[in-house]
Amino acid sequence: MLDQAFEALKTYDWGMDPKVLQPIDDAIVATHNDAAGRKDLEARLIAALNSAASRAAKDAVCRALKTVGTAAAVPALAALLPNEQLSHMARYALERIPDPEAGAALCAQLPKVSGKLKIGIIASLGVRGADAAATPAGGVFGFFRGADRSGTVPQLSTLLTDPDAAVARAAACALGDIGTPAASQALAAAKPAPGTQVAIADALLACAEQLLAAGQKRDARAVYERLLKNNPSRLVRSAVERGLKNCG
Secondary structure, three states, rough: OOHHHHHHHOOOOOOOHHHHHHHHHHHHOOOOOOOOHHHHHHHHHHHHOOOOOOHHHHHHHHHHHHHHHHHHHHHHHOOOOOOOHHHHHHHHHHHHHHHHHHHHHHHHHHHOOOHHHHHHHHHHHHHHHHHHHHHOOOOEEEEOOOOOOOOOOHHHHHHHHOOOOHHHHHHHHHHHOOOOOHHHHHHHOOOOOOOHHHHHHHHHHHHHHHHHOOHHHHHHHHHHHHHHHHHHHHHHHHHHHHHHHHOO
């Protein structure tokens, strides 16, 4: 059945019965505790992604790689990031692959794209959060929660003054999602255009709340106090005052 499903992928397209691909989903479940089986399944999915299969087929493959993908799948997924039709689904998988290579691939593509593609990659880095903000031994970017050793935060911080206001706001939001002290410092140091100031304030608040939730009360207090100095809106002030009380 699985062989038939992969054969069906070669000609699969919109409007066809998705049940022909069900054996792939079944295999994902069946290989949950089978490392060798999962590796073989991933290899077959990667091969399908590198083939001339349709967009519909590659969308289905990306959904599968969201669950079974590892560093081995990253190059094939990264190759789709500049593709306007396939970038979204490639990011969907890369956001959820825990290996540091996935974050590295997103960062590497960031300077190479523009507009909606750039905004999408920025958002994906935010989804990965602090996990996208570090360098493992021998790697470019990687996994090290709570620290930024990769340049991800500096890379995003340069976009806070991007001429495209939507890009600048997306960068602010991603830094808020990352929520590390380095991210909050980058936001605090930014000199954004007026259209980005609200996004910066919201992102700083998100950072403070994450820091507080992580027990980093000193860092959270510093962010809250900085927000108060910037004459925040009534809603932000209310959130800041509540946060300061929780800082003890």
